[in-house]
Amino acid sequence: MKPQLGVCYYPEHWPEAQWPDDAARMVETGLEWVRIGEFAWSRLEPNEGDLRWEWLDRAVEVLGAAGLKVVMGTPTATPPRWVCEKHPDMFALDANGHVRGFGSRRHYCFSHEGYCAEAVRITRLTAERYGRNPHIAAWQTDNEYGCHDTVISYSxxxxxxxxxxxxxxxxxxxxxxxxxxxxxxxxxxxxxxxxxxxxxxxxxxxxxxxLDFQRFSSDQVVQFNRAQAEVLRELTDAPLIHNYMGRTLEFDHFKVGDDLDVASWDSYPLGFLEDRSDQPEAFKQQFARQGDPDFQAFHHDIYRAVGKGRWWVMEQQPGPVNWAPHNPDPLPGMARLWAWEAFAHGAEAVLYFRWRQAPMAQEQMHSGLLRPDSVAAPALGEAAQVAAEAAHLDLADTGAPVALVFDYESAWAWNAQPQGAEFDYFRLVFDFYKALRKLGLSIDIVPPSCTDLSPWQMVVIPGLLHWGALKSALEAYEGVVVAGPRTASKTADMQIPIPMGPNMPGVDATVARVESLRPDMPIMLDQGGTFQFWREVVEGRSLEDARDGHPARVGTARRQYLAGWPDERALHRILADACDEASLPTLDLPEGLRVRDIGAWRFAINYANRAWKLSKHIEGAPSGRIAPADVSWWLK
Amino acid sequence: MKPQLGVCYYPEHWPEAQWPDDAARMVETGLEWVRIGEFAWSRLEPNEGDLRWEWLDRAVEVLGAAGLKVVMGTPTATPPRWVCEKHPDMFALDANGHVRGFGSRRHYCFSHEGYCAEAVRITRLTAERYGRNPHIAAWQTDNEYGCHDTVISYSxxxxxxxxxxxxxxxxxxxxxxxxxxxxxxxxxxxxxxxxxxxxxxxxxxxxxxxLDFQRFSSDQVVQFNRAQAEVLRELTDAPLIHNYMGRTLEFDHFKVGDDLDVASWDSYPLGFLEDRSDQPEAFKQQFARQGDPDFQAFHHDIYRAVGKGRWWVMEQQPGPVNWAPHNPDPLPGMARLWAWEAFAHGAEAVLYFRWRQAPMAQEQMHSGLLRPDSVAAPALGEAAQVAAEAAHLDLADTGAPVALVFDYESAWAWNAQPQGAEFDYFRLVFDFYKALRKLGLSIDIVPPSCTDLSPWQMVVIPGLLHWGALKSALEAYEGVVVAGPRTASKTADMQIPIPMGPNMPGVDATVARVESLRPDMPIMLDQGGTFQFWREVVEGRSLEDARDGHPARVGTARRQYLAGWPDERALHRILADACDEASLPTLDLPEGLRVRDIGAWRFAINYANRAWKLSKHIEGAPSGRIAPADVSWWLK
Amino acid sequence: MKPQLGVCYYPEHWPEAQWPDDAARMVETGLEWVRIGEFAWSRLEPNEGDLRWEWLDRAVEVLGAAGLKVVMGTPTATPPRWVCEKHPDMFALDANGHVRGFGSRRHYCFSHEGYCAEAVRITRLTAERYGRNPHIAAWQTDNEYGCHDTVISYSxxxxxxxxxxxxxxxxxxxxxxxxxxxxxxxxxxxxxxxxxxxxxxxxxxxxxxxLDFQRFSSDQVVQFNRAQAEVLRELTDAPLIHNYMGRTLEFDHFKVGDDLDVASWDSYPLGFLEDRSDQPEAFKQQFARQGDPDFQAFHHDIYRAVGKGRWWVMEQQPGPVNWAPHNPDPLPGMARLWAWEAFAHGAEAVLYFRWRQAPMAQEQMHSGLLRPDSVAAPALGEAAQVAAEAAHLDLADTGAPVALVFDYESAWAWNAQPQGAEFDYFRLVFDFYKALRKLGLSIDIVPPSCTDLSPWQMVVIPGLLHWGALKSALEAYEGVVVAGPRTASKTADMQIPIPMGPNMPGVDATVARVESLRPDMPIMLDQGGTFQFWREVVEGRSLEDARDGHPARVGTARRQYLAGWPDERALHRILADACDEASLPTLDLPEGLRVRDIGAWRFAINYANRAWKLSKHIEGAPSGRIAPADVSWWLK
Ligand SMILES: [Zn+2]
Ligand SMILES: [Zn+2]
Ligand SMILES: [Zn+2]
Known part of the structure; x- marks a missing residue:
């Protein structure tokens, strides 16, 4: 599949006379997709029942006639003021009981039946109008479910x-x-x-x-989305997509994804590093203009799983954003690099957000491919370069050798009961992901509902709440397994199981007790590195002890349970050894350099501020250096 | 008196078939007391008036028949849902006016007359049922008044x-x-x-x-407790106890204690170090597995005063708890050490909390003497060791040589008007306590209502709001007195007295003005150490000046007023000199080693991570080393 | 004009028998002004319509007869409880919708018509009583508008x-x-x-x-004040004053000032350093007993502008205050120094707050010129010294050579959209002010409505939202101009202008894009120092580049735009060079030493903890050293 580029566009923000030029310039840049409509409700229906399709008809026609494929968004993330007047109790309440009202976006409670009906109504009307329009090649439901902590409502x-x-x-x-x-x-x-x-x-x-309230709240999102999907299915054959948000865990993306055709996410590497990263300040400083080298990749892999192989980046940061504590410029080249990182993970399309920086309202400081005065911003040229490079490339993902289990319920459970201030499920799984990626591995994210693990040579399962379906899959599995800490320490009801965990197939071990650790009291391990934040006293055959004499790892070389949260050094060592056991070759990548294999291609991507000699670090790589913010790919 | 051990038990959490085994195992461990019932209301009265005593009758019988003495708790800290349906406005409101509702515990406002009547009703019914039961050897009213900031309600x-x-x-x-x-x-x-x-x-x-609202709120607790005590007095001859909570100052424990026979408190050394200590992070790291060497002792001494000599530890941490930011395992031996520290301070009984770790609900990560699967947790063996060691020991407190005045009103007053961000009454008094204890002294806590100070060779009075009854006691007193800073700087109405303070008997001095200090601007003292946080410019005969020329201490060698908050070094020096003046021998104890005298016995208790040579640091101690987490005692 | 001193006094707090002594002692100290009445409503009208003027008549007479000029305050900042009973919805609501009720002060919403009418009514009654009283020489409206964040109400x-x-x-x-x-x-x-x-x-x-809500909220303050001013104008010829508060930006002081005759502010150097300074902790420690050497001066200059030349310090800190996180004693001499700093900036009068420390209520720990027991506090003697020194001095401000533009709307705009966590308008302008003052310059603050810049040799315009009236003033101006960063980057509606900013007269430049920077990622400048927090990529003629090749300054030597927020070193250099260009002589003042010129006089003021040799640092200064907390003045 040829990588495709696109952009998010708001015709309602600009004079109609400018649309044709904009469309022509998009095409000239090499863009193929344009997303529109997802915040336009007040222009489509300024008063109840007073529908104004004509301007949108013309916008679709201008864009489509220029050769662009249109993604049409349902406008349900921003109900206009009159909808709120009609349903004055449609808002979510926060945990203190305060209304989360009109004046920005996502101002609705997923459980409000009146609003849900409004959302279905406007979705049906939109789909009736555009469901068979030849320029509409995909549909987006709503926008960024869960953004701004909007899943949970105490209404x-x-x-x-x-x-x-x-x-x-x-x-x-x-x-x-x-x-x-x-x-x-x-x-x-x-x-x-x-x-x-x-x-x-x-x-x-x-x-x-x-935990049950969290499950319920997630199900309300699933149901809200499904109601739109069902209407759209009646009226269009185009694929249905939702654009998920980074590190947003309050609903089960796998379940929402089951009702859609393609998963997508909104990738803001610099904003996310500033506003939702656990990394230390020095790390944030070092990658302030590049983003965390693994954060995007991790989400790419999640959404490839959510989309069952079909996934996009629906919004790609092009320059500074407006919403993080600090909003620096990316290094020159990053708008290109981020797109290639996505394609290397199998993205069908990457759409930059947004075409032109808006001069007004909340996002006026959010950059676009164009400046507010229509002069090209730096990302425009980088997008054009990606389009040119991608023109003759065919990429098809053929599966990664390692599976990493990721489970939304576990995130909710450990959030409900962290037991130690630093215990966060995303952080734990991401630590494992980072360690695997630094070893040069390509990774598949696997949901806990997976029943067949045979495609992978190694399976990694940190912090899974309870085994569920995975238990029989593990019983049948012959590859290498690394599980723990905390894995299967609870029942589905969030109780301690008897017999006590982990009750892991192939590992005869019991967690006798656990402790959470201050950050300043790590537990040294015999073979290097430490346990941090969390440690367990496990009864079982020890593969390695901690310095205090308790087993740090139990089980067998091919099936082990970790009795703590390994720090970076320990994790690197433990996973490298497990890869050896699984006959998986590994690399020892220097700072900021990453690798991703897709089909026969290998991509090298340099997030570092310095160049690296590729062939020194990656066997089989072409000779020469890879510059900061540069990408290189070759046939393995 | 022989030290006694016990445990907290929840028969309603376990199958009835398991009760006899549990009881037998308790007895086998050497436990004599078992506390039950204090959270069982929904099982005793699942609907209004629908009383179900039978299961509790059987539980009491099983425990009693095994030889255990039962402490019966009134269940008023956890009213069931139906009580809240009946009294929908029975909840406390927080300072923002938000309801503090059902779903955990302590969800009632002490001023709600309807709920107070319910509490008296269920207390009466329980007492009618068990008041004369021969196995019930004590009663606990409610549970941990004030825990979770529940004294103050803005309803x-x-x-x-x-x-x-x-x-x-x-x-x-x-x-x-x-x-x-x-x-x-x-x-x-x-x-x-x-x-x-x-x-x-x-x-x-x-x-x-x-301050008056705080006094009122305290009185509401006193009245709530008294209402239960009065009912119980009618129906039982067993002693009445309440279990107070660590560093909980929002009500006057002395006044609640006046209506009861025995004071007790719930001692969680590791949890308290993590969640309510003023010590620096390095200290917390150092004692993360032992607890603050003085925190438990300080509370033991408070509750000996509150109970007028009769006091218990009603809940003793056995392993990791679930509620602090970090919940590490204690060092092996601490479950024994903590019990001995209590007995060395005169505790009649120490009950571990809880018998078996519960697999469900909020405290499922709170350890017990048994694991959830009934296997022994480490503390079980340590409890058995204590029981064996205590079997032939007879301890009787005969009073300490030093009195330290502790006053709840002063805590409220300085909380209402700290004047400097670090000024906290508990912290101030505890600094003095720590200094005295590092000097090897045994201490009696004395309430401000004390009218006769003659039992003590030295009296220490930091930060007392106003003299009250203590003034005439001081006038009659002939021992050494150290008072200040801020002592008697207000009237009972929280105004500045004229003539201005301290108006201290035997000290001709006036505090001309005061200042609060940034932590980075200590005032150096001529003889070593500094004043931190707080300093006063005092007119009077100087015993020692600060480097800036103002007196640091005024009065006489036997009766001095401190014009600031001494740091650790200054406090050590000043109190050591005062002890000399009072002819009190002192020690210079190394880190983590502590001493407590009771009757003819001297206990040495080692909270340090390392061993100490006892006789090197404590004259008259037996030869040999005291290991970490170990206790040693001998006849002086 | 001879500098005049005064004091704030609350006759209602003290027995009437004490008034004559107090008045005599004020006069003896050299005080000429006494402010009274501004919190006395409950004594003037204890019940609606029940007016009790007699005591205040007598107090005015006692003070006046002693020779003091009285400032009468309208009591509207503290409506009594009965006013709140009458208007139960008169309170402001905070952003969460919580009432900000009775029990302290400033408990009213500026938009509540019922309360506004009450305020006008009591003002009229007071003015009818005292408008022509010969002892009343000035009026104060309300008290500290905006203190405690009271401008904004969500009612x-x-x-x-x-x-x-x-x-x-x-x-x-x-x-x-x-x-x-x-x-x-x-x-x-x-x-x-x-x-x-x-x-x-x-x-x-x-x-x-x-931004519009902020403008509205400001206008409500203006209207509230104007309603009082209009009533007072009818009934008195005495000058009208309001006492503004430090770093209080939520309303436009220039607009309130337009309805009054004299501006004043309440100067608490130590409190403000502790509770509203952006300086690092080490700086706060260094100046904990002196206050920021520039904070007072900056406000003096603001209020000279607000008062169109006529301004006072209505409340001057005399010793420790009660409301900052830490409240240390000033260095001996500071109560004198602060008064002289004000006079050196043209203050007509400086009134210490307060005469005698009150023994009760919220401010009982706030020092006065007298202790609660009427003994002199240290500031009394310092006030007397100032009075003696000022007796034969005549000071008249003749204008400073440098104008610094300060605009309240810009503060609101950047607060609404900081784009970087550290971007704060006050902080930015104050950084420029500090740099200018360290160069020994005297500065005039200029509002953005200024239409004639010809009085100044140099104009500095950091962070101005939009040009407004200043644009044509700049077009006509021939002096040196330094503008930016962020200046004129928006329209008045808070949109990005097309063509994009700065559209600066005489500078051909466009800001292509901006970024906000983490504090740990400064941008190095070619000629020294860095940009911190904020940087812009500007197209235009470069005067200096940053190390990354983008212009740091564009325009011409006499008219330049700064493409970032310079750190202290860069700002010193850039402004020193601009002064050279403007033929303005500069000094290089050592730490804590400051200079202010007024008429023919030059004042040197030493905030440092150490002495400086004056003539070494200031050409033309008298020989000899200036001690810490000392002031020196001479004819230039
Ligand atoms: Zn029996
Ligand atoms: Zn609220
Ligand atoms: Zn007169």
């Missing part, structure tokens, strides 16, 4: 819906009381109508309560 | 009750206006109905208003 | 008034939608009644919305 609508959800899950209140262990602290309910949302409690609420 | 019920309380205190509104100085900023009231609670003000409220 | 009253204000500004809703760019995110309104306040939004609100 009355959510409370009502939660009770119904619980009744469907548990059937009778006794089952719920048992599952949550409500005999503890006399928290037992007599009927579902007595259950409230887990906010405004005196001290922490029951983690089982929190 | 309507609290406002109404506060107005009545004020009217009783002041009689007429003019007296209140005078006492609070309400002419300032035109805050004068015309009648009591115009007074609101001191929250939601534009800038800080009147400290006199805050 | 219903504010929402209603905001809609009216918007309708007056925009005429029709389409104009508002265009000005705010509401097509973005479908934020368009159909009528003004659909607009709410910009709080409780899901993510950040539209910065144009925020």
């Amino acid at each position: 009355d609508a959510a409370c009502t819906a939660f009770r119904i959800w619980l009744e469907q899950r548990y059937g009778n209140i006794g089952a719920l009381n048992d599952a949550w262990g409500n005999v503890f602290w006399s928290m037992e309910y007599r009927h579902f109508g007595e259950v409230f949302l887990p906010n405004l409690t005196v001290t922490e609420p029951n983690p089982s309560h929190v | 309507d019920a609290a406002c109404t009750a506060f107005r009545i309380w004020l009217e009783q205190r002041y009689g007429n509104i003019g007296a209140l206006n005078d006492a609070w100085g309400n002419v300032f900023w035109s805050m004068e009231y015309r009648h009591f109905g115009e007074v609101f609670l001191p929250n939601l003000t534009v800038t800080e409220p009147n400290p006199s208003h805050v | 219903d009253a504010a929402c209603t008034a905001f809609r009216i204000w918007l309708e007056q500004r925009y005429g029709n809703i389409g104009a508002l939608n265009d000005a705010w760019g509401n097509v973005f995110w479908s934020m368009e309104y159909r009528h003004f009644g659909e607009v709410f306040l910009p709080n409780l939004t899901v993510t950040e609100p539209n910065p144009s919305h925020v």
Whole structure:
């Protein structure tokens, strides 16, 4: 498949007379896709029932006639003021009970039936108008579910819906009381109508309560999206897409993805490094103009899994953004590099956000491919370069050798009960991902519902809440497995299982007790590195001890359980050894240099501020140096 | 008295079939006490008036028959959901006016008359059932008053009750206006109905208003507890106990204690070090597996005073807890050491919390003497060791040589008006306590209501709000006194007295002015060490000057006033000199090693990570080394 | 003009028998002014309509008869409880919707019509009583508008008034939608009644919305003050004054000042250094007892501009205050130094706050000229020294050579859209001010409405939102101009202008793009120093490049635009060079030493902890050393 480029465009922001020039310039740059419409509701329906399609008809025609394929967005992330007047209780409430009202975006509660009906209505109207339009080649539902912490709502609508959800899950209140262990602290309910949302409690609420509320909240997103997807399926044959957001874990992306054809995400490497990274300040400084070398790759791999192989970058940062604590310029070349990193992970398309920087409102400081005065911004030329380079390239992902299990429920569970201040599921899994990627490996993300692990030579399972379907898959699996810490330490109801975990196929071990560690009290390991933040006292055959005599790893060389959270050094060593065991060749990549294999191609991508001699670090690489922010690819 | 051990147990959490084994195993371990019932309301009365005593009857019988003495708790800290349905406004409100609702524990406002009546009702029913049961050897009222900041409530019920309380205190509104100085900023009231609670003000409220609200809130706790105590007195002859919580200062424990027979507290050394210590991070790292060497001792001494000599540890941490930012394992031996530290301070009993780690709900990560799968956790063996060691020991406290005055009102006053960000009454008093204890002294805590100081050779009075009853006691006292800083700098109404403080018997001195100091601007003292955080310019006979020429200490060698907050070095020196003056021998204990005398016995307790040669540091100690986490005792 | 001293006094706090002594002692100290009345409403009108002037009549008479000139304050900053009972919705709401109620001060919403009428009523009654009283020589309106963040209110009253204000500004809703760019995110309104306040939004609100709300909120303060001024004008000929607060930017002081005769401010050098300074901790430690050497001067210059030449210090810190995180004693001499710094900037009068430290209520720890027991505090003698020194001195400001533009709207705009965490308008302007002052310059602050810049040899314009009236002034100006960064980067509507900024007269340059920088990634400049926090890529003739090759300064030597936020070293160099260009002689003052010229006099003021040899650092200075906290002046 040839990599394709595109851009996000807001015809309603610009004079109609400018549209043809814009379209022509997009095509000239080598862009093939243009996304429109996702925030235009107030222009499509300025008053209830007063529909104004004509301008959008003309915009689609101008873009399509220029040769662009259009992604049409449903405008449901930004209901106009009149919708809010009609449904004054449609807003989410925060944990303190404060309204999250009109004036920006995503101002709706997923559980509000009135608003859900409005969303379906405008989706149907839009799809009726454009479902068969030949220029509309894909549809986007809503925009960035969960952005700005909008999955969880403590509204009355959510409370009502939660009770119904619980009744469907548990059937009778006794089952719920048992599952949550409500005999503890006399928290037992007599009927579902007595259950409230887990906010405004005196001290922490029951983690089982929190976990179920999180599951419910995720299901509300799935249902909201499905309602749009069902309408669209009736009226269009174009693929359906949602654009997910980085490190947004409050709903199960796999489940939303099951109702769509393509997964996409919005990739803002510099913004994300500044506003949602666990890395130390020195790291942030070092990569302030490049982004974390692994953060994008990790999400690319997640969304390849969510899209079952079909995925895009729907929004690609082109220059400084407006929303992080600091918003520096990318290094020259990064707008190109980021696109290639995506293509190297199998992206079908990468769309830059946005065509022209808007002079007004919240995002006026967010750069685009053009400046507000229509002069080219630096990213325009880089996009053109990518388009030229991609013109004759055919990339097809054929699967990676390593599977890394990623599970949204585990994120919710450990968030409900971290037990140590630093315990964060994303951070834990990302540490493992980073370590694998520094070893030069290409990685597939696998959901916990996976029932066949045979495609992979190695499977890595950090911090999984409970085995679920994976247990029988593991029983049948013959490859190398690295699991833990904390993996399978709970039941699905968020209780401690008896027998106690991990109950891991092929590993005869029991976690006797656990402790969370201050950052200043790491546990030294015999073979180098430490456990940080978290350690477990495990009974079982030791593969390696900690300096204090407790086993650090138990099981066998091909199937091991880690009794703690390894630091970077320990993780590198442990995973390198596991790769040896799995006969997986590894590299020892220098700072900022990364590799990704796709089909017969190998990509080298340099996030460092300095050049590297490629062939010194990557066997089989072409001779010569790779400059900062540069990309190189060759046939393996 | 022989030290006794026990444990907290929740029969309602476990199958009835398991009770006999549990009871037998407790006895086998050497435990004599078992506390039950304090969170069981939803099982005792699942619906209003629907009482289910039978299971508890059987549990008491099983435990009692095994030879255990039972502490029965009133279940009022966790009203079931139906109680909250019946009294929908029974919850406390936080300072922002948000409800602190159902879903965890302590979800009630002490001023809500409806809930108070429910609490008395269930207490009466429980006492009627078990008041004369031969296995019930003590009663606990409620559980951890004030835990999770639950003393203060900004509810309507609290406002109404506060107005009545004020009217009783002041009689007429003019007296209140005078006492609070309400002419300032035109805050004068015309009648009591115009007074609101001191929250939601534009800038800080009147400290006199805050102090009275704090006094009122404390009195509400006293009254809530007294109502239960009165019912219990009618129906049982067993001693009444409450289990107080560490560093919980929002109500006057001495006043609650006046209605009870025994004081107890819940001692979680590692959790408290992590979540409520002022010590620097390096200290927390050093003692992360042992706890602060003085924190437990300080509370032991407080509760010996609150219980007028009779006190217990009702809950003793056995392993990692679940509620601190980090929850490490204790060093092997600490579960034994902590018990001995308590017995060395005169505890009648120490009960570990809890028997078996629960697999469900909020505290599922809180360790017990048993793991969730009933295998022994490390603390079980340590408890058995303590029981064996204690079997033939007879300990009786005969009083310490030093009195340290501790006053809840002072904590409230300085919290209402710290004047410097670091000024915290607990921290100040605890600094003095630590210094005394590092000098090898045993200490008695004394309330400000003390009228006879003659039992002590030395009295230390840091930061006392106003003299009150202590003034005439001091006038009659012939021992050494060290007071200040800030002592007696206010009237009981939280005004500056004229003549200005300290008006200290035997010390002719006036505090001309005060200043609070940034942590980076200590004031050097002539004889070593510094004043930190707080310093006063005092007119009086100087015993020592600061480097800037102002007196640092005034008065006489036997009666001195400190014009600042001494740092560790200065405090060590000043108190050592005062001990000399009082003919009190002192030690110079190395890091982590502590001493406590009880009757004819001297205990040495090693909180350090390293061993110490005992006789090198403690004259008269047996030869040999004391290992980390070890305890040694001998007859002086 | 001879510098005059005074003091703030609260006769209602003290027994009437003490007034004559107090008055005599004030006069004896050399004080000429006494401010009274501004918090006395509950004593003037304890119940509605129940007016009690007699005590205040007597107080005025006592003070006046002693020879003091009285400043009478309107008591509207502290409405009594009964006013709040009458107008229960008169309070401001915070951004979360919480009431900011009775119990301290400034508990009113500027938009509440009922309260505004009460304020006018009590002002009228007070002015009717004292408007022609011969002892009343000036009036103060209210007290410290905006203190405790009281300008902004999210009340219903504010929402209603905001809609009216918007309708007056925009005429029709389409104009508002265009000005705010509401097509973005479908934020368009159909009528003004659909607009709410910009709080409780899901993510950040539209910065144009925020800016207009800020303008509205400022106008409400202006209108509130004007209503009092109009009443006072009818009834008195004495000058009208308001006492502004340090670093309080939420309303336009220039506009409030337009309705008054004299500007004043409340100068608390130590409190402000602790609670509202951007300087690093080491700086705060160094000047903890002196205050920032430039903070007072900067405000003096602002208020000289606000008062169009007539200005006072209405409250001068005399010793420790009570409201900062730490409240140290000033160095001996500072109470004198601060007064002289003010006089050197042209102050007509400096009043110490307060006469005697109050023993009660919120400010009982705030020092005065007297201790609570009426003994002299250190500042009393220093005040007397100032009075003696000033007795035969005549100071008249004749204008400074440098103009620094300061604009409240710019503060609001960059607060609404900082784009980088450190971007703060006050901080930026103050950095320029500090650099100029370290060069020994005297500075005039100039509002953006200035239409004639010819009085100054150099004009400095950092971070101005948009040119406005200043553009034609600049076109006509022949002096040296230094502008930027960010200057004129927006339209008045908070949109990006086309053509893009700065559109600066005499500088042919365009800011192509901007970035905000982490504090750890400064941009090195070719000639020394760095850009921090903010940098711009500018197209234009480069005067100096950054090390990365982009221009750092563009334009000409006499008219330059700075493409970033210079650090201290760069700013010193750039402004020194600009002074050379403007033929302005500069000094290179050592740490803490400052100079201010007024008329023919030059003042040297030493904030350092050490002495300096004056003539070594200041050409023409008298020989000898200037001690810490000392002041020296001589005829140039
Ligand atoms: Zn029995
Ligand atoms: Zn709230
Ligand atoms: Zn007169």
